Amino acid sequence: MVTAQSLSSPSSARLYRVSETAQLLSLSRSVIYELIRSGRLRSVREGRSRRIPGSAIAEYIALLEREAS
Incomplete structure (x- = not known):
């Protein structure tokens, strides 16, 4: 299972599948492909x-935070 904590660990160099990314960000696969x-x-x-x-x-999450402020 993909967790937000796993992104902050040294293993953040991991490559995630689109479906894993969608699960992590609570978005659909089609939204992930559109973001790409x-x-x-x-x-x-x-x-x-x-x-x-x-x-x-992590960069995308930071982008969302910047846009929200």
Whole structure:
């Protein structure tokens, strides 16, 4: 299971699947793909699959916090 605490650990270099990212951020998979397309959420390709670095998730959360203030 993906937790917010796992993002703050040294293993935040982990690559998350789109479904894991969606679960972590409480968003749908289609919203995650839209965030990737719009450039608001960084991702990388690994073969044919799309992965989201833990650091990109943390950056996206920080972006949301900045926009809220």
